[in-house]
Amino acid sequence: MGLPPADKEERMFVSKLYTDKWTGNTNEENLIEDPNWQQIKTSICELDGKSKTLVSLEADDESYMMIGGGNNGQYIVTATLDHEIFYSLLHPVDYEVAKSDTSVKKINLSIFYQALINTNSNNINFANEKKLVVGGQAGNYSEKICVNLPQCLIASITFAESGELEPLFTWEQDESLVMV
Template identity: 25%
Template sequence: MKLDKILEDETQGNRSVTHEVHQPDEKALLSALNRLDGKTFSSTMFFLDDENFMSIGGGAQNRYVVFIALDVDQKLFTLIAPDASGDESLDVVVGGQSGSYPQNQCVDKEIAQQALMYFSAHGTADPGLTWDVEG
């Protein structure tokens, strides 16, 4: 399986510019993940096609929010840190906006990268990670 494209939102002052990379290789995937800083880059989408994608947001303080939408949101997977509390919240900037996310939905870069690499190879959620599944 190969990803079709990456869409990165870059904040430039009070506006957002979208960058598109077609047929990305592993280096492009990792570069996009590494650019997430919760400031200039706070949201990136990785598309298999128009109906199946992974979204990774955040990046500041090693906090990432990861979800997968399959078949145009018919099935949603939210990556969970199983050892973190779901009762407490953390502030994470995603898509240029600060939001409050359950602590267990904020994973570190290593876990986000593992999820991304599996998704890019297999087109679904890594069964070795913990996911909250809807749909």
């Protein structure tokens, strides 16, 4: 007994895929109607923070996700489900599963060390920021919202298929993304 034949591809929640392509200060926007996952993945993987800086996944005027950046393997992911409240995907906190007393000490030391770095650098704005180019504009973004490519791809496939924010990730309601 095999799988039923795939007569047609299941329709995604997302109905439009927009990408940018900058030449100097001129943007050549590209639109793909009813994109499939491969087109979405390719567009995100092509982000380079130079000529390709933004991918927008849209379902309607109310619900969309934007993935920007790409320079130095850093991205920002923002989404809204109602065009009123915006969310930013947060960089994951790395925790090991404690299997012994030694690994517990390593985790605690790692947390302490990271807290010390954060405390010392809170007085210096640029230490907690990364410069990314999003939508053709350079900006300084909080390090906590700069995520890696695998995290972008997982968040985007969840949104593209279901219109939901990936529940395994941490999302923060956003006031402003760019630091001034």
